[in-house]
Amino acid sequence: MILGQNQYGKAETRVVRITRDGPTHHIKDLTVSVALSGDMADVHLSGSNANVLTTDTTKNTVFAFAKEHGIASAEQFGIRLARHFVTNHDPITRARIRIEEHTWGRIPTPGPKRHSFVRGRQETRTAQVTHDDGGWEVLTGLKHLTVLNSTDSEFTGYAKDRYTTLPETRDRVLATEVHAVWRHAAAPGTAEPDPATPWDGSYERIREHLLQAFATTYSLSLQQTLYRMGERVLQECPGIDEIRLSLPNKHHFLVDLEPFGLKNDHEVYYAADRPYGLIEATVLRDGARPRIPVDVTNLP
Structure with missing residues (x-):
């Protein structure tokens, strides 16, 4: 041999x-x-x-x-x-x-700060239409929209017990892969889909609102960022009654470079893929009845 x-x-x-x-x-x-x-x-x-x-x-x-x-x-x-x-x-x-x-592209934002990024356009647009005796339901969504803020995010003041080891931080990388599904309102006075809805334009507009809300929110938690994203979509898009967001926390951990005699001044990170925190919530108009399934990641 x-x-x-x-x-x-x-x-x-x-x-x-x-x-x-x-x-x-x-x-x-x-x-x-x-x-x-x-x-x-x-x-x-x-x-x-x-x-x-x-x-x-x-x-x-x-x-x-x-x-x-x-x-x-x-x-x-x-x-x-x-x-x-x-x-x-x-x-x-x-x-x-x-x-x-x-590859990452910048999310254009007002003001001098330029620290918000979106992964090269790889997201998938989704749609689900249901019609029965009760009427119509039209859902649009996206998945695998990866975004990152390299600053303006902290995580402090959380509950701790004997098993807590995570240190508090005033400056962290916040990254997530957005999965979102939103429900379109019916045409006024009917149960029918609104024929005036510009479907392609509506998708692009909502995608942009999601990006802008992520980029311009000083984040105290991913939950807070999620709510701001959903809130902005409903504020800016009156034809949307409900949006559900599923945001995995794509953790970026500072690498300990001290054993090599180097100081890591928030420059070099290890991007972990699992395990990850998973934050999910629905934002809907006051009085609207939630109808989007809990698990938005499995919608076609």
């Missing part, structure tokens, strides 16, 4: 680098996978780890390099990492760095 081609490394390290240029913030969001090859026969054949650079070390290197060197581009960042692993560890003769970059 002989050992053939082999490699090892850390896959899918999520690193988010925020550069704060006064009120204007810039974001780079990468998923980085490192694969290393070289003189690794002993670890396979005899179990000796003498030539093994741990995969945890490769993950830490990704975070540290994001802080020390920044991320000008995915290519530049990958070149820097690959050169480091091959030139600084003799047993490693080949490094392959695979990077996926998750």
Whole structure:
């Protein structure tokens, strides 16, 4: 038996680098996978780890390099990492760095602050129409609309018990993936859908109100932000009777860079995908009867 081609490394390290240029913030969001090859026969054949650079070390290197060197581009960042692993560890003769970059566009907002972002347009528009003896119900919605505020969010003053370990924070990244469904009012004086509704224009208008409410709310909790989003839609769109929002909290945790002699001044984050907080609520007009199902994420 002989050992053939082999490699090892850390896959899918999520690193988010925020550069704060006064009120204007810039974001780079990468998923980085490192694969290393070289003189690794002993670890396979005899179990000796003498030539093994741990995969945890490769993950830490990704975070540290994001802080020390920044991320000008995915290519530049990958070149820097690959050169480091091959030139600084003799047993490693080949490094392959695979990077996926998750693009964000700015949410245009009034005033000088520029710290609100929306993930490159990947959301899915949804619709559900029901007609029976009771009349009509027309639901429109969207899912997978990912948004992020790099500041103007805090989380303090919450209940604590013996199992609470989460520290309070006055400045955090707030990110979520919006799932929303809204119910259209019937035509005045009828139970029929309003034929004057500009369906495409209505969708774009409500999407924009959701984005603006998220971007302009100083958030004390994701629940508060959710309510402001729903409230704005109902205030600005009289043809909507009810909106239900489901907002998973896409946690971004500050990476502890002190073991590497580096200070992390709200710049480098680990984007965790699970477990996550899930905030859900319905906002409806006073007197309206709630009718949208609880689980909006499963609507077609």
